Amino acid sequence: MTITAAEPASASRRALSRMGQALQGRDFRLWFYGQLTSASGALAQGVATSWLILELTHNAVWLTVQTACAWGPTLLLGPWAGALVDRSDRRRLLLVTQSLMMAVSLSLALIAxxxxxxxxxxxxxxxxxxxxxxxxxxxRQVFVVDLVGSGAVASAVGLWEVALNASRVIGPSIAGALLATSGPTFCFAFNTLSYAAPMLALIKLRPAGGGPRREPAHAPKAKAREGLSYAWRSPLIRGLLPMSAASGLIFGMGLTLPPLVSYSLHAGGGGYGLLMAAFGIGGLPGALLAAASPEPTPRRVRTLSLATSAAILLTALSPNIYVAVPGMAAVGLTSIWFIATANTLAQLRSAPEMRGRVMSLWGSAMTGTLPFTGLAVTAVSQHLDARLGFSLSGTALLLATLTAWRALRPNT
Incomplete structure (x- = not known):
């Protein structure tokens, strides 16, 4: 079989077309640009909050306490929140939640x-x-499906990861500049203003699929336990959730990376910033690859998960900061590509009436467990070995993937 020069070019055009598929819709474009602004503001506020807690306490343990406060509710209340999302008009619900987030940021700014x-x-x-x-x-995750339809979910989730990785550079950079020149008050004020863009987008948007879900009269009212039961009955969802929990530590680099940089690589704050930047830079092509890929398959999720585990374990063995930089870029590329693909697969393989509950369980697994897994990892890093602590996320992801191997077969 002869491959012509036009065939690779045609494949590239198809990939670019898939990448921009979600952006072809006006509604998603409005939402996408609003989320980029909002995510940058949230990260700027997170940097300022962590800095203030260290300034007030001079004890890093309180950062773990703050993590528990910020993510603990997701673990405890996630299933109930998912049931609320499934039976609500998502646009109106987001108008409420985004308004409340703005109010919290404004409160922080005024109190500061x-x-x-x-x-x-x-x-x-x-x-x-x-x-x-x-x-x-x-x-927000289910609202994407309401905006673009199931056919462009992979593109939309990948583009969201692009926005998130861009905000990982923009948000902390703005926070650093504001903390150095104006203080934390302006970080909180910046986050307050950043909610204006998604709020305006929500006011303008009228998605066709965002209304409340009316269940048949003979069916019981949507409850949290129905989402748990549905996830347990689905081998694929049941396999993906532990992988989501294991990957949570990858995105909690504020807990796992500082000990590695300080204790094992013997670098200072500049080295920490360099590795965080390497992760974000590597994540951008990973997100673009996820957006450009065709509909995700269990095999692709399995492959990307193994690649992510390998990248983490190899980075943990880096002899110095110079080797760790490309290692962190590889972690960023593989992990973002993996998580965007797995998230899309979970959404597409879930029944529409259960999508909110499944995504809520996804978030509970990824960030809701972070206070517990983060405490375990920081304890290992502090008292045993920082390389071992950093590698635990890769080991946990590898074990979760092997456990879900049968559920991630090509024919599932």
């Missing part, structure tokens, strides 16, 4: 401006943010 930011205030408002996020996160 008048000098009243104490540790208990930061923890209380972090808990409020966590409670809102428990509903907001699955609603």
């Amino acid at each position: 401006a008048f000098g009243g930011l104490h540790l208990w205030v930061l923890l209380a408002l972090s808990t409020c943010t966590g409670l809102i996020t428990t509903v907001d996160s699955p609603a």
